[in-house]
Each structure stands twice: as C-alpha cells, then as structure tokens.
Amino acid sequence: MKKFYTAHDVDFYAAKGESIIEMNREDVITSVAKEAALKKGIRFVYKDENNYAGSVEFVVQPEFARVSTQPTPQTAFEHIAGKSERRSYPQVKALPYKGLISEAEVERWREEFPILKNVAHLGNCSQSAQSKRVLASINRYLENWGGVGMDWDSWCQEVDQAKAEFAKLINADPDDIAVASSVSDLVSSIANSLDYTGKRKKVVVTDAEFPTVDHIWLANQRHGAKVDFVSVDEKHQIDISEYERYIDENTLLTSITQVYYLNGFKQDIAKIAEIAHRKGSLILVDSYQSLGTDPVDVKAMNIDILVSGCLKYLFGIPGIAFMYINKKLIQDLKPSVTGWFGQANPFLFQTRYLDWANKASRFDTGTPPVLNAYAVRAGLEIINEVNPARIKDRIDMLSAYALNGVLERGLTTLSPFDVSAKGSTTAVVCGHKVDSHTMEGLLRKKNVIGSGRGDVIRIAPHFYTKPEEIDYALDCIKSILDGK
Secondary structure, three states, X not given: OXXXXXXXXXXXXXXXXXXXXXXXXXXXXXXXXXXXXXXXXOEEEEOOOOOEHHHOOOOOOOOOOOOOOOOOOOOHHHHHHHHXXXXXXXXXXXXXXXXXXXXXXXXXXXXXXXXXXXXXXXXOOOOOOOOHHHHHHHHHHHHHHHHHOOOHHHHHHHHHHHHHHHHHHHOOOHHHEEEEOOHHHHHHHHHOOOOOOOOOOEEEEEOOOOHHHHHHHHHHHHHOOEEEEEOOOOOOOOOOHHHHHHOOOOEEEEEEEOEOOOOOEEOOHXXXXXXXXXXXXXXXXXXXXXXXXXXXXXXXXXXXXXXXXXXXXXXXXXXXXXXXXXXXXXXXXXXXXXXXXXEOOHHHOOOOOOOEOOOHHHHOOOOOOHHHHHHHHHHHHHHHHHOHHHHHHHHHHHHHHHHHHHHXXXXXXXXXXXXXXXXXXXXXXXXXXXXHHHHHHHHHXXXXXXXXXXXXXXXXXXXXXXXXXXXXXXXXXXXXXXXO
C-alpha cells in the first residue's frame, strides 16, 4: 500500500533527530514535504536499496495515493492536535481542537465510503461521497418495488421516518417537518403563504444567499413583497450590525443563509434571530451549506423556518429537501403551492374544498420523493450517529489546516481567516489564471474532487477527510496555477 508523505511526516522525523526516512518505491512525497526535507537536511531513502530518493525527480503523482493505515508512533493528526507549531500563520484564528473523532474512527468510517480509497473527495459543498448504507437503502427500495410491485403504505412510512431523522438532527418534532423535491419548492411555498398587504411587507435578504432563494423573493414582488438586500463587504462577509440597520418595523421576514456557498462565511444565526424577533420579523434560515457539519438546534436558536437539501454534508442525493416550521406559525400560513399530500387526509380524495393539515405537512405537495427518502434517511442516520458536535470539532481543525496550507503555498483565498466564522468551505482563487470549471476538471484528472464557483475552486472536507488529502489538493491547485 502506498504511503503519502507530507511535511508533517518530515517534522515528526526531525523532532526525533532522524535524518533518513525510508520509503517504498510506490510511495509519494508531496512538493511541500520535499521542500521541508531539504530545509531540515532529511533524506528519503528507498527501503529496498540504499539509494537516495531525492536523486530521483519526485513530484506529486497525478493519481491520489492512499495513505497507509498502519499505526505510527505519532501520526500527522497528532501533530495537528498541538504537538507541532508548523504551518500556523497569525492571521488564521483557529479554535481549540479536542480530537473528538479519533484517527482510528476516521479510518473505520472511511471504509463506509468506497470512493475515498482512490480519490481525495473535497467537493462536499456540492455532493458528498456515496456511502454503502445509502446505496443499500436505494437497493432496498428497488428490490421492494421489484418484488412487491406497489407498497405505498411502507413507502409513505419511509418518508415519515426520513422526516423524523431530519427532525432529530435539528432538535425538532417530526410533525414540524415538511418534505419537497428542492429548497426552491419549499421557500416558494413559504413566500406565497405570506400576506404582503399590511404594514409589514418588507423581506430582508442578502447577497450571500444561493441565488434561487433571492429569485423567489424577487418573484413575489408582484404580490406586494418589498425586497431589500444586505450586501456582502469587500471580504465577502456581512457584519451583524447590518441586520440592525436593515430589519425594521416594516420587515415581515428576514431570509438568510447560515453559510455562504461561495466562500464558507458562517453567520451567527441565534444572534440574527434575536435581532429579527426584537423588531417583529420572522426569520428563515437556509442551512444547506452547513447542516451536518455544525450543530443546529432550532428551539435554542429560536428559528422560525429552516430549509435544507441533503446531497451535501448529509450524504443524500438530489431531489429531496426538508423544511422545519415553528408549530406556532403553521396555522397562520396558507400555501397556494399545495397538493393532495398537503391536506389533512390525502386519501379522502375530496375535490371541493381545501383542508390543509394542521402540521408542517400542509407544505407537502404531490406524491413524495420516495426513492430519495430511502437514501436520505440512511445518510441522516450516519450524521446523527457520528454527531454534528463531534463533526464540527474536526471540520474546524481541517478548516484551519486548509487556511494555513493556502498561505504556505502563496495561494489566495476569499474565505474568512477566523474559523469561528467559517464553515467547511475554503475558497481558493483561481480565475485570474484558470477558470474554476477548468480547474475542477483538471483536478479530477489528478483524482481530486473540488467544486468550482465563480473565480474560486472550493475545497470542502467532511469528517472523513484526512489533512494530507488537503495537502495533496492544494499542491495540485498550485501546480496547475503555476502551469506545471
């Protein structure tokens, strides 16, 4: 099995006072590790013969080399935990790292995601890796459909169980959860449920939203909504004081994202909710870019409405999304985007009147996305099993690691350097030399999955990510930008 040598390995051997690192011929040395070894006077030597590996032209290989899972006296991960000061830049404000998920546990979980054996999967802000459990759940539906033929009772039960698993993730009740095919559908159903005829008709939105959300509010201007935008600043962030300025006595609802899809900027939802409620505004939170990597408690954070899809950090697939609605609001909202599953009794099959359900399912519409629910339930179970608080601890560490790696290589990022104000995404600027879509394709040829947006390539780890995978990805990005 190949070993992937990083600068942390060089630090480890240097700390032991050793000047030689023995390696196998199939092993890989990162460019940063090679530079560190030269500075510290450490040689890489093949185990099979006394040849100096540095005499060979070593570059990062175009395929991702899997790191050896054999235990070592002190792993690179332990260095990150505070036993080495390497790669710590003053502008990076890291959070205390507790190591709540051990390296051994990470290794066990990596077996659940087969693609990780050959690929550095760092595009989780767009689509997470496929798990064996999710695939098995999809097959379970297909086998049921193939063998039973029609099984609506159990299929609808699966949708309800997926709702319950989502509710568990955010500390809500299952009856407070609605399901649809996308966040666009769910936000649209909220937007056309509101009354814009009174004094409160303003909707405060931001430039940090994923465009679909802002498009929906703009479309509802014809129904009387007055849309007001909070701008991002030159750092692609929003100062919380802006909400004090924009939310006023005319604001009906404030629609915000928890994490900015472009650069990972993370907002303090509880504080913004306090400002909104103090001024009489409802608050809607799009948690798509963070849920699963950061604990969310809708009750403690006083969130009125929360929406999220499941294909990013929740290990699901496209075509299904969930919405939480505070039960105190449900009776006052009468969606015109509706359907038979939004009624109190969908199977009554009456046609002459509307009878919305008295729970969040009044925002359900037509036939639910059954196959998707099978997949999503399995993914949500993984997140709840690992625990978002433990995942956040590791994500914060990986975020600091990525930021330091960007600075070490002389790259540029649009992401916050304060990890407490940052989600998983680290946005590396590439558009000045290579457009992000091209960069994404070139990285795939090197078995790295990143995600391009605008002028940046996004590196977004999950809890299964290893620090050395981030090293490899950043080395590849730098190499591509340098024209190598």
